[in-house]
Amino acid sequence: MLHKIEGLDHTLVGVADLEQARVQYERLGFxxxxxxxxxxxxTANYCIMFDEDYIELLGIVAPSxxxxxxxxxxxxxxxxxxxxxxxxxxxxxxVRSMKLAGLEPTGPHDxxxxxELPEGDVIPEFKLIRFPTQGLSKRGLFICHHLTPEMIREPEWLEHANGSQYIQSVVVLVEDPASLIPHYTQLCGSLNVTTTDATITVSVGRLNLIFVKEQDLDLLFPGLFISDELPELPHILSMSIAVESLSDTADYLKKKDVAVQDISSGRALRIQPKDACGVLLEFVEA
Known part of the structure; x- marks a missing residue:
């Protein structure tokens, strides 16, 4: 891809109670x-690691x-x-390539x-690149490079009882998806930006980043019902996780008494935001 962007690094989920979020996601099989x-x-975090990407649960532990x-x-x-x-x-x-493209990056920032490992603390190191983005909040998209990748992936952390493999898609509600085409073409290349009448999809490695109007949500999520009122736009609504076997995932969640909606005759399993720290979470077969 353009600018040495290789794919998704991670997603971030903001949580009100970090320890409760850990319990909640462990119950979901992560x-x-x-x-x-x-x-x-x-701030502190717990992470859910996959081979190439991960989910970061982020919370406040020292309010002062x-x-x-x-x-x-x-x-x-x-x-x-x-x-x-x-x-x-x-x-x-x-950074050099993005500057040439007029994307105005800052960094890399250290x-x-x-x-906190049982045998003692270690210090993973990263470099972050920030830039003005569109279709997301001010800090809703950045670029990350790991200087110590071996520290953040132990083999046992990559095995999940629900069979999760990687993050397949993220859906963002926006007012005008078509207006985002020039920006994401400049960032990811024209071959990685596809459009329909209702959506634009940005392909970044295995991830599909999908922008859609709220009134067109039913095209992506047939039968969707969310009890809570949605925040103002733009709003990152959902995350879909690819699993090894959807039937095995369904069996696991049933054993844990997790409320699940079976979508499209077994093509996806949906977890309501109230059960996943505000995220509309779906499991789909890889």
């Missing part, structure tokens, strides 16, 4: 990593310290998806966090 904390900030806007986000919009990060294989080249 293996949770040891806790991490952001050095100098009041800087939360990078998470406190305001939770106050204004409640729990749910905060954004996502694309992966770069060469952050310096990514970031470290503490990972």
């Amino acid at each position: 293996t949770i990593t040891p806790r991490g904390s952001h050095i100098g900030w009041g 310290k800087e939360s990078n806007g998470l406190d305001a986000q939770l106050e204004d919009r409640g729990e749910g998806m905060l954004g996502l990060a694309f992966a770069s294989s060469d952050p310096e080249e990514t 970031l470290k966090r503490k990972l």
Whole structure:
């Protein structure tokens, strides 16, 4: 892809109670990593690791310290998806290439966090690239490069009782999907941006980032009903996880008494936002 962007790095879910979120996602069948904390900030996380991407559950553990806007986000919009990060294989080249394309990146910025392992803390290191984006909140999309990837993926962290393999899609509600075509073509290349009358889809590695109007949601989610009122747009609504066997996933969730909606004659399993920290979560077969 353009700008040394290789695919999805991770998605971020803002949660009101980090320990409760860990329990909630463990009940859904995910293996949770040891806790991490952001050095100098009041935020911490638990991660759900896959081979190439992961989900970050992000919460505030020290309210008196800087939360990078998470406190305001939770106050204004409640729990749910905060954004996502694309992966770069060469952050310096990514910045250079994006500048030439007029995308106005800043960085790469250095970031470290503490990972609390049983045998002692380790310090994973990253480089982040930020840039003005469209169709998402101000910090809803950035680019990440891992300097110490071996620290964040232990083999046992990659095995999930629900059979999850990777993040297949993220759906964002926007007012005008068509207006986003020039920006994402510039960022990801024309071959990776496809359109229909109702949506635009940006393909980034195995991820499909889908932008859609709220009134067209039924095209993507037949029979969708959400009890809670949706926040103002743009709003990251959902995340679909590819699993090894949808029937095995269904059996696991049934054993855990998780409320599940079976969609389109067994083509997907849907979890309501109230049961997944504000995320409309779907499991689909890989």
